[in-house]
Amino acid sequence: MIELNINGRTQQVDADPDTPLLYVLRGQLGLNGAKFGCGLGQCGACTVIVDGNAVFSCITPISALGTRAVRTVEGLGTIDNPGPMQRAFIEEQAAQCGYCIPGMMMRAQAMLERNPNVSEAEIRKTMGVNLCRCGTHMRILKAVGRAANAMKSAKGST
């Protein structure tokens, strides 16, 4: 058994140490937010946050995680109470097929937690790693911008 720290909870999983995190999240823990896109770290649909960094869960073996904190899109909020990033994506209606969106949100979340005062150019550069084939890029960029404003004002009010 390998112990993982997922969305603040300790979970025991029974899998080979070289199993990619994505398979464990989806196959064993029922966390289906992160998607399998390419399986090669090329598309970003599987992106989750590990200790503050956006990583591709499809090429992250669970043995590499240790006690580091893993967060998935399920950790950002719930259907009844979405987090600021999820709220921004809903308000901008940034999903078309939606397959890339959990990965988009996790990469954006990691970026904004590090620095909510990002420029448009920085957003584009950071998000360029994640691919969307429907073509909602402009809405995704707007949603990330909206989330940045929300997170800035939340920071300012505390």
Added chain:
Amino acid sequence: VLVLLCAIAGAACSTRTVIDSGAPAATTAFPKDRIAKGATLAAIGDCASCHTAKDGKPYAGGFPVSTPFGTVYGTNLTPDPATGLGRWSEAEFRRALREGIGDHGEHLYPAFPYDHFTLLHDDDIGALYAFLMTRDPVRNEVPANTVIVPRAFVAVWKKLYFHPGEFRADPSRDPRLVRGEYLAESLGHCGACHTPRNKLGAEKKDEAYAGGEVGGWHAPALNAGSTSPARWTADAMTAYLSTGIADDHAIAAGPMAGVTRNLGHVPKDDVEAIAAYAVSLNSGGSGARAAPARRAAAGDRADSDVNGARIYAGACGDCHDRGRAADGGALPLQLAIAPTLPVPSNLIHIVRDGIVPQAGERSRWMPSFAGTLTDAEMTDLVTFLRANSGYPPWTGVPAAVREAKQARE
């Protein structure tokens, strides 16, 4: 000794002069084909890499070249009169390339590789001049150099290591090799990175192309000491130099990425000539290495090795073991050169930062593992890959991992 050095420096200083003959030529004086030829030559010389700041205007200077003696900033090569080459005559420009002397008669630091450019033919220098003098002038004062060595001592350095003089071809040799040698040894200044340097920063001529260090990367040996698992052919080298990718070898990364990006704009026969010459440097080599000894059975492995193997299987194998031809297929690591080099820096840089295409560039991509792997895991993975290459272990991998990380932060 110091007195003697000063005397030599003094003697050299006294011969320096300011050339006042000849004003800069009007830009309309340059025919289009001269300018185009100069553009090709500038690409072969990779001039833009050291003379363009990050996010700066091309050739407007300001790129920091760090040397063991301090930082030298690439100068502004645009024809701005106040901060660039605007007031330079062609004679002054030629003297800088051929003798390493600036427009005020001062000795130039050899971070500017005039030890190579001195070989240039006058006609090529003229074409480069035509190209640079027809760029858009950009007013850009570059930061002052922080080199601790006074310029007068550069005169001493020159006495010891600098041999001015134009390239002379051996007429009995294959003209393509001669062309390749001329371009590689002069403008291409390949040896500036691929030849190791001595304590005073001069290339060790008796170890030409034995491999050198540049900007935290290792420039691999091109001579018989090459550890490339697959022997380079002229065709593979041509593909590598002009596209940055050679199927059975490598993807250009680090400082070499800019070189291949520039060579992509150079006519094919010149790239083929450079490639033929580069491959000829290893003519004495023994060919492809014997397959490395396979690793011990899993039971005999150290913990770190087991961990490295697991990380490889979970993080790397999906691409690197699926075959180059398959969708997303990456170089099989038995063919990769990075694990065979004398130092781990290149392998660590690539694992940490991946290979990221420039905006608008044809795809070549490897994800970054900086956030995925901890320093200890990176160390285990790199150690495992080195062991699998069949070469003796590297020392100082953890320190090299830390160093690569600091270089990015």
